[in-house]
Amino acid sequence: MSPSALSFSCVLLxxxxxxxxxxxxxxxxxxxxxxxxxxxVVVNGAADVRVxxxxxxxxxxxxxxxxxxxxxxxxxxGA
Numbered sequence: 001m002s003p004s005a006l007s008f009s010c011v012l013l014x015x016x017x018x019x020x021x022x023x024x025x026x027x028x029x030x031x032x033x034x035x036x037x038x039x040x041v042v043v044n045g046a047a048d049v050r051v052x053x054x055x056x057x058x059x060x061x062x063x064x065x066x067x068x069x070x071x072x073x074x075x076x077x078g079a
Contacts, residue, residue, distance in 0.1 A: 008036075
């Protein structure tokens, strides 16, 4: 990406074990052109999850949508 490209952070919140949907969502965000994107996945109340191309934050219990999003925002770097 060029230094003048738009940069943004994307927080994806998921509940439970949904690896296919999660990979599809990360792939879709990663496929955007002419942008610098940071992807943070918050796994709300599920087992350990690994996602290529994203920072993953695993919460041991379901803390709800607003709190889960806030955790994801706190994990972004603004890259």
